[in-house]
Amino acid sequence: MAAPGFTPTQLAARAAYLLRGNDLGTMTSAAPRLYPHMWSWDAAFVSVGLAPLSVERAVVELDTLLSAQWSNGMIPHIVFASGVDGYFPGPARWQVNELAAHAPVGVHTSGITQPPVHAIAVQRILDHARRRGRTTRQVAGEFLDRRWPDLVRWHRWLAHARDQNHTGRITLYHGWESGMDNSPRWDAAYAKVIPGAVPPYIREDTSIVTDSSQRPSNIEYDRYLWLLEEMKLARYDDLALNSAMSFAVEDVFVSAIFAVACDVLATIGEDHSRPHADVRDLRAWADRFRSGVVATTDARSGAARDRDVRSGEWIKTDTMAMFAPLLCGGLPRDTERALLRLFEGPRFCGHPDFKYAVPPSTSPISRDFRPREYWRGPVWPVVTWLFSWAFARRGWSERSAMLREEGLRQASDGSFAEYYEPFTGEPLGSMQQSWTAASVLDWLG
């Protein structure tokens, strides 16, 4: 690593120390101040980072998350730490315990979901356990015995409740469900959301990240909160949401993650003698969603698109979403080559003025690009990690290693920022973000 800053050993130690600091006992907060609870996809990545440190602790993280799973199978996007305030919207605003028939008892959660990356964490846990002693292997084995049905239920819920029309694409009812809250991908769909009477609220995020140019705007927030009111009116019912929500999009990136996660889980199932019927279903979903992703792509460039379910229109943006097929495969060889060239070229990772050759959330040559604003431009280390993981899995080891190396160079500043300005490398958003530390730990593991 050529960049100034911490050496790999120092960096790994700091990352481990950070995760320990964010550890609330049985869950790791996504970040100390801005996100003082457990977020679903953060928890999965955090487990990936914990696995090399302690398989046992990584298992606890996923157990906590899965203990908050809804009875319909949904893994909620937030599990609230008990007795911790300081985040809006909190349990009182979501009201899932009063309204949702499927909400879990004895724990507070939000009422929406997040990208299904959890199978990746389970795979990492099993891989690390294999290299450990018998007791640790047993902990991992028992975890799989205990949670396999929950993991399959989670995937079944996504395949059924969130693909009611069998398009092979996951429908989202809130931009937050994409994990990329204010991405330009959702601008057109949000523009059609007309907020009704949003009960009064005070944002907490902007009192923590005080430079408002790094966070979503107030108008964006009004829409986000109006969608919660729509969900509450529908009592978070899967069928009712399908017609009740004024925001509904097919997310191609989440669909690609789901396709690959189904394959990962199916392989785990085969290796660990899980029921044939489960493995068969998982493979079938992997195929269906891979085809659903490929069906959105441009024949020449291979770039994928989201779809606005309400207007029926395709959503074509110069964002991360274009590269969804690189995660799950399925493109013809030449088209895949073209898409890889786009990913690595000057419109994305290879922009000549970028400090590090890592993927920005939005292309720097797009009209929508804002280098400091959240999902509208900055680099998110965890997404770099996801691509490097996927590339390794697809057998592109050099490409994977390159992302890892560049991602580590960026992280060697030791801030473990939530996101970074692509040209200057300035750390932005929350510092000491758990999933950034987790990515680094996996890379250095």
Ligand code: GLC
């Ligand atoms: C932000 C991100 C989301 C993440 C959460 C916690 O809301 O957009 O993807 O899960 O923070 O880190």
